[in-house]
Amino acid sequence: MIVLLTLFALDFLRTIQQDTHSMHWHQTYNPLVTTPKDSIVDLLHRNGTEQENTAWRCVNPDYIGDNARTSVALLKVHKTGSSTIGSILYRFGIRRGLSFIMPKKVSSYEYWPKTIDKCYQEFYPPCQQGRFDILNIHSRYNGRDILTKYMREDTYVIAPLRHPMDQMISGLYFYGFVNRLKMISKTIEDFLEHPNILTDEDPAVMWFMWNSMSYDIGLDDFDIPKGVKKSYLISKPKYIKEIDRFLNWTEENIDFFLIREKFDESLILLKDRLGWRMEDLVYFSLNTAAEPPKRNRRDTNRLRIKTEEFSYIDYLLYERMKLKLDRMIEEKGAELEVEVSKLRSLNKEFSEYCLEKVEVDPNLLGAVNVLSNKLKNEHKHDRCCFETAIDEKPYYNFIKAYMRNSCKLS
Numbered sequence: 001m002i003v004l005l006t007l008f009a010l011d012f013l014r015t016i017q018q019d020t021h022s023m024h025w026h027q028t029y030n031p032l033v034t035t036p037k038d039s040i041v042d043l044l045h046r047n048g049t050e051q052e053n054t055a056w057r058c059v060n061p062d063y064i065g066d067n068a069r070t071s072v073a074l075l076k077v078h079k080t081g082s083s084t085i086g087s088i089l090y091r092f093g094i095r096r097g098l099s100f101i102m103p104k105k106v107s108s109y110e111y112w113p114k115t116i117d118k119c120y121q122e123f124y125p126p127c128q129q130g131r132f133d134i135l136n137i138h139s140r141y142n143g144r145d146i147l148t149k150y151m152r153e154d155t156y157v158i159a160p161l162r163h164p165m166d167q168m169i170s171g172l173y174f175y176g177f178v179n180r181l182k183m184i185s186k187t188i189e190d191f192l193e194h195p196n197i198l199t200d201e202d203p204a205v206m207w208f209m210w211n212s213m214s215y216d217i218g219l220d221d222f223d224i225p226k227g228v229k230k231s232y233l234i235s236k237p238k239y240i241k242e243i244d245r246f247l248n249w250t251e252e253n254i255d256f257f258l259i260r261e262k263f264d265e266s267l268i269l270l271k272d273r274l275g276w277r278m279e280d281l282v283y284f285s286l287n288t289a290a291e292p293p294k295r296n297r298r299d300t301n302r303l304r305i306k307t308e309e310f311s312y313i314d315y316l317l318y319e320r321m322k323l324k325l326d327r328m329i330e331e332k333g334a335e336l337e338v339e340v341s342k343l344r345s346l347n348k349e350f351s352e353y354c355l356e357k358v359e360v361d362p363n364l365l366g367a368v369n370v371l372s373n374k375l376k377n378e379h380k381h382d383r384c385c386f387e388t389a390i391d392e393k394p395y396y397n398f399i400k401a402y403m404r405n406s407c408k409l410s
């Protein structure tokens with residue numbers, strides 16, 4: 001109750017503060033996108049027309065030589081919106097001729113749950129400096145010391161997180177586990193109480209389900225005593241210190257956590273830290289499930305309690321990092337809101353220009369329908385639209401071709 005009241009009061013104070021701030025802002029705000037007249041469409045296409053622009057560079061070269069940080073590792077945390085962030089990184093990287101960590105043979109998905117040191121020899125060599133600039137493949141993280149053997153010392157490590165219940169439910173549907181449960185007349189609740197109904201047959205189910213965000217970013221047996229993990233029933237108070245040690249480790253080894261529920265806010269704050277421009281962030285959502293399953297409030301509460309008991313390390317991780325983000329949001333104040341709405345209007349303007357519709361794509365991965373962006377006929381050959389709209393799998397193929405070609409397109 002006290003917490004609620006405090007939050008309420010803070011919210012109220014913030015509203016007042018924002019009002020005074022935004023008045024001041026209105027007069028001094030200097031839009032990041034060069035002049036107010038520049039539309040994102042013009043900006044991205046300034047260098048050449050659609051027909052001429054065969055070099056796969058759809059962005060105004062004026063700002064490519066800026067002071068942006070160019071070495072970024074995205075930890076691909078399952079079902080958190082990492083494909084959309086990956087697309088932003090992909091476009092940022094190829095426009096600047098950066099080196100990506102990219103496997104020669106197998107698809108990027110097949111590495112998970114391996115860590116990059118376990119598969120290094122299978123990557124295309126970096127193009128310059130002997131180090132990679134960008135990591136954007138499905139591998140598990142095992143710390144900065146190992147990462148910087150392959151990537152630059154100043155690599156900025158980022159990881160997206162999502163509310164653990166939604167993340168888990170999304171995975172249960174996406175990987176087809178709900179269908180498997182249905183076949184044996186069981187529910188998600190049954191699974192949370194007796195995970196062995198799925199894991200007896202396939203122990204790997206646990207990698208996707210049990211504290212899976214923590215697992216993707218480095219939780220391993222070094223934190224949880226061996227044997228205990230296998231039982232999936234760790235008593236929280238007993239291991240709270242190990243978990244705290246793990247959370248401290250993630251804070252030391254990961255520079256920035258994006259929170260799915262505050263996606264645009266996270267992107268803006270990330271942009272500030274990387275010295276990127278607003279145009280670098282333009283995105284269309286990728287790999288989004290068509291119909292998120294709905295539940296009533298009581299069922300949702302029951303499920304929340306059960307998922308919290310089941311994946312409490314993810315809950316502790318999420319709560320800690322969300323609090324951290326909320327503090328950054330508060331620090332930036334009204335300026336952040338202005339930039340968030342700017343980003344949304346850029347996204348809207350560019351998607352109205354490029355996209356015919358967003359539809360279910362039968363070729364995409366997953367046991368649920370996944371939405372895909374369909375380009376307007378007249379912009380089918382527009383590089384900027386194409387790059388922004390394509391799904392994860394085809395853009396991996398483009399990165400692969402680009403790395404094979406020593407960081408050159410065309």
Ligand SMILES: *[C@@H]1O[C@H](CO)[C@@H](O)[C@H](O)[C@H]1NC(C)=O
Nearest residue numbers: 046047048049052053061062
């Ligand atoms: C695109 O930019 C490059 C580099 O600034 C320049 O040499 C080229 O002429 C531009 N192309 C067009 C069509 O404006």
Ligand SMILES: *[C@@H]1O[C@H](CO)[C@@H](O)[C@H](O)[C@H]1NC(C)=O
Nearest residue numbers: 241242243244245246247248
């Ligand atoms: C985690 O970090 C905090 C703050 O630095 C520290 O007080 C705490 O003892 C650390 N926990 C463990 C288990 O090392």
